[in-house]
Amino acid sequence: MAIQPAATGGQYIDSTGTVRRVRALIAVGHTLIDIAEAANVAIARVQTLAAGYPSLRRTVAERIANAYRALSETPGANTRAKNRARANGWAPPAAWDDDTIDDPQARPEWTGHCGTDRGWWTHRQQDIPVCAACDEAHAQWKAEHNHLPRSEFMTSLSASRASASRRGESIAHDGRELLAQGYTYEHAAERLGITLPYLHHELRRHPVAVDEQEAAA
Missing domain, CATH: 1.10.10 (Arc Repressor Mutant, subunit A)
Incomplete structure (x- = not known):
């Protein structure tokens, strides 16, 4: 009675990593059809994952992971897919670490400095959506510097912007x-x-x- 059954392909698991993989592929221009064909799953399933469905069968997760490995190194050509990802703030494969993409607590690393004020400026200079971690860091930076006289505040702001420029x-x-x-x-x-x-x-x-x-x- 105490023996636990082995995990099977039909077991439902958290979809966090799979959702991120699907969205990342969309961010680099792959369509739902591209992803579905590479993963050998139904297009409707990929669509629900892109929308953020919270769970899926382990077998589907493994197929999506295989498709991700096959497609993530090659940009797609669909501008509409890229625009959809940009509008929703979905991170591309380059922003995710393969070792942590399945961790619900992990955050995408867009700039090499995400979670800092430098990261916020780098987002702006690259003209990509600012991630939540950088928005929080920039807000904190302003709160910590708001006590400065206006001229000193602007000097510090310029220095922070320049650090990203380098x-x-x-x-x-x-x-x-x-x-x-x-x-x-x-x-x-x-x-x-x-x-x-x-x-x-x-x-x-x-x-x-x-x-x-x-x-x-």
């Missing part, structure tokens, strides 16, 4: 590394977790220095 140099460097490995511009942007226009913007803002060109020759 990330552009790293983006340009990492982007060129990926391009040199054969990635397309779009795929490099997806790997870095940024928008394609933002990658182009930082590459233009931070051209390769002469000494870097000589070192690479």
Whole structure:
């Protein structure tokens, strides 16, 4: 009587990670049909998961996970899917850690500094929806600095914004590394977790220095 039955494929489990995977694939341009076909599940099931249905069978979760591994490295081409994800604030695969995506307490890492004021500014500069963690951090930053005289407050604000701006140099460097490995511009942007226009913007803002060109020759 005390022996517990082994988990089976029909067992219902929490859908947190699966919902995140579906939404992440939508965020990079994959349609419900793309995901359903890759996972070999009904389109209606994928649709309910995108809407946030709280539970699902373990077998479905495993199929979606397999589809995620197959599709997450390759951007889709559906603009409507990307717009839907943007409007809902759904994070792309690059913002999730494979080890924590199933943890209900985990938060997506959009910028490399999410949960800080620097992260909030990075969101703004990349023109992507600000995540809750960065919104909270920015609100806290303002509360901690509101006592300053206006001129000092604005100086601190400018310094905080500048700290995020310096990330552009790293983006340009990492982007060129990926391009040199054969990635397309779009795929490099997806790997870095940024928008394609933002990658182009930082590459233009931070051209390769002469000494870097000589070192690479």
